[in-house]
Amino acid sequence: MTESFTVKKNEQIPEDVHRITDEKIIAYIDEILREPKFFVGKGNIAEVYKLDSNTSICFKLIDEGKNGTIALALRGENPYFNSISVEANFLTDLQNVDSKVRVPRPLYTVEREVERSGQETAIVSVLAMELLPAVSIRDVLDEMAELPDKFDRSSFFLSLHKFFEKMHEKGIYHRDVHAGNIMIGTKGGEPYVIDFGTAVYSNAEDAYQGSRRGATTRFRNDFNGLEIVEREVSQFLTKLNK
Ligand SMILES: Nc1ncnc2c1ncn2[C@@H]1O[C@H](COP(=O)(O)OP(=O)(O)OP(=O)(O)O)[C@@H](O)[C@H]1O
């Protein structure tokens, strides 16, 4: 097995997050790929892990060997999925948009080329980012995580609504708003938005439309997605109070 790495350090790593050398980050990623012990979460595309129980950094891994759609995306053949460095750029651009809603701070992106015997070279992409002190709404709905005490539905969703308005003013559209991509702060109940894997820079008119090989795809409108999540949360709260 031969490997090569491309490590890209985010130029805007905040002072309060300790800096790690490239060698260290590669060693961390090796460790996680060899035997991931601390699972954080998973979606359709990626798996997220942390290093140990008290770290403040997590790693989003996309393994093209495990996901054919992603393989196309990484080769630039599928315009609907962002490469990990494009995803990191969105996170950078959204750091100071709002005082009430945050996105994770990106730290590093690593693309690791892995030659597996008898197969084509596969790419494993890694985004090292701030581990949010939060639980996803999906995990709360599925009773995999506790609903934080300080959660207040109406202020939570009002803040999110304003955040998406500001984001759209910057020309950024998320396009994958669902319960797995919104998180609630464990201590303060504050909202977080994650996963800019299908986000675009666009104008309002064609933000939710994509066309590829003559076929048109429609993405979910960010506000519709938000409404659906709020409805799911309302139903969950009603059930809790019974
Ligand atoms: N920075 C973070 N801090 C804490 N938890 C996170 C963070 N990023 C992701 N997670 C957890 O990992 C899960 C999967 O991450 P993410 O949504 O980025 O993956 P995905 O495969 O792109 O998802 P999708 O199915 O929406 O495409 C999230 O639902 C969340 O529970």
Ligand SMILES: [Mg+2]
């Ligand atoms: Mg997701």
